[in-house]
Amino acid sequence: MSATVRKNFVFSEEVAMHLEEMAKENKQSMTSFVEEMIEERYGKKKVSERMEAFENFIALGEKEGAGLFGDKTIQSIKAEMDV
Secondary structure, X not given: OOOOOOOOOOOOHHHHHHHHHHHXXXXXXXXXXXXXXXXXXXHXXXXXXXXXHHHHHHHHHHHOOOEOOEOOOHHHHHHHHHO
């Protein structure tokens, strides 16, 4: 799905020149180059949010006195799988 955002972005002349130069180097339009930069940063944001949620999940298990896998360690689980 595609959406058109009708906003005027005002860049300094220097930033506009940098954007144009970088887009040309990557053989992209300025629009696709900006899209790519936004998606890259958004992807990093989502990874960060997921990592924070995972760390909170782990911390919750530790707070309750049991690890993520109860009383078992990863090593003991692996040892059981080898049997």
